[in-house]
Amino acid sequence: MRTDLKLKLTHTAAAAWSLLFLAACGGGGGADAPATAAGANEAPGTRAFALSAAPALPAGATPVPAVTYRCGNVTLGALRSGEIEVPAGQVCVLQGTRVEGNIKLGAGSVLDARDITIVGSLQADGAASVLVAGASSVTGSVQLVQGGAATLLGLRIAGNLQIEAHAGPVRAEALRTSGNVQVLGNLGGVTLVDNSTSGNLQCKDNLPAPQGSGNTAATLEDQCRSLAPAPTPAPGTPVNPPVAPVPPTTPTLPAPSLPAGVFTAGSNVVCRDLSLDATRYASVEVPAGARCELIGTQLTGNLELAPGASVKGVQAQINGSLNGDTPGPVQMDGGRIDGSVQLARAQATTLNGTRVGGSLQAVAGTGLLWLQGLTLTGDLQVLGNTGGAVLNNNRAGGNLQCKDNLPAPSGSGNVAANKEDQCRGL
Known part of the structure; x- marks a missing residue:
């Protein structure tokens, strides 16, 4: 598994990532970024989830059919596009867009996609943040690796879903997947709620282990065998980020999990x-x-x-x-x-x-x-x-x-x- 994280943010991408992260946390409800409750088009499991407004970017040029569209620091609305590429470190906002081909995200890029259709696959390698929400569907697979934050809400995926080696928080809620789901080696906290897959749900090498409930699959494996319901936070408990590993508090020394090192006392x-x-x-x-x-x-x-x-x-x-x-x-x-x-x-x-x-x-x-x-x-x-x-x-x-x-x-x-x-x- 690769562990070199390719997160090279521009100022625009970093600002957009902030908005997406607040969306994932139910935050952004202040005067500068009013939160909006999940709408009628979103999956039932996402109704308690609040999304901030998408990054305000200028409208992009009208796509040309069957031609790859470079979506860099622009917004596309309810248009038909060919394959979409998001350049490294730039931001792409899609709202009601139909993409006839794949979406490919460059290192450090940001995608905010709502109510979209992808007649192909979604591929992100080192993206800073990925948000796909609303009545969205993918006819192929979704592969998100070595990224920052990832939030998937109510998405329909005909193929497989892979979320691997993310440094930031990951949330997948109310997904419907026909293939396998793999959640591997993520370090920023993972929440899985009310997802359903016809294949297997495998969670491995995530630190901390994923949290969540209501997930169904042909088999639930490794860290996902028994996802306990997320605890109800006490009043005043921080909600940002949405998933945080509770630090150990016991003063007792645990048993080592690695082989014992034998060195001379006092040595380097x-x-x-x-x-x-x-x-x-x-x-x-x-x-x-x-x-x-x-x-x-x-x-x-x-x-x-x-x-x-x-x-x-x-x-x-x-x-x-x-x-x-x-x-x-x-x-x-x-x-x-x-x-x-x-x-x-x-x-x-x-x-x-x-x-x-x-x-x-x-x-x-x-x-x-x-x-x-x-x-x-x-x-x-x-x-x-x-x-x-x-x-x-x-x-x-x-x-x-x-x-x-x-x-x-x-x-x-x-x-x-x-x-x-x-x-x-x-």
Whole structure:
């Protein structure tokens, strides 16, 4: 499975992705982007779902039959088009359009499609966001891989559906599929509600495991064998993003899930797909694409994450700092980091109940950012993230600053010397 995420957003695409994400969360109900309830044309299972208005883009040129149409930063209405290509980093809005051919999305592109007919397939590789809703149908298959957010509501698919390796939230509701449905290796949270397929429904390697209910298939496999009903959120529970992994809260040390690493105490360690126990080491480096567990591990130095590297720490004690540029999933439960935390372009980040002696900076993350119960001596900065952010009950001795995040962070109970920009109300 490929894990290199090709999310290269232009300003236009990023802004549109914000609108689509708010639509997926039932948000966008403010004065600037009024939400509208699902209309009569939408599937019954989507009526409780609110969609924001589509991005306001100029009308595109009239398509020429049987000629590929480049839909870049334009809107097409109830017209007949040949195959549609959405260029990398651009936005395409389709409303009532009939597409006689495939729709192909470039890296970092955005598609907002409502009440459309595709006489062909929908293919997206590295798209920033895909929304298909209303009375929409596809005579072929739908393949969405290595993307950001994906929301499919009430769609009819004659072929197969594949949703793989998404960094942002994925929601599929009231779909009717004749083929197989595969939901594989997604990291931003998956919700599956009231979907029906004549083939198999397979969910595998998603972190966290999918949530939902009311799904039927010839067989429900792996993580989808028993989809529990989504819990009813308590009053005041953040709804943005719609699916968030609940961080672990137990202080007990879990059993390792990776082979045990054996290294000399006090040494510098390269942790490649290994689990480290409660031994004291100097520093730990996790190579590109590798995984590492720190179960009660003590470090006198830093924890360094190479691109694509992922780490799970439980009650780890780090005298230095945690640093990562383009890491995979990062999860730290409890413990302490005496230095600072600097994570840039992370796929997904969960920090729960950790004490940070310096500052924490999470910048340009593409997946879900969940910060809960942290105690920091310095500043807490959440800047330019596009996968959704939730901040609950954190205490910062310095400032809490949230800026240029799409969508804006949600949460409550945070305390800081100053709460600035998007975090003023948290």
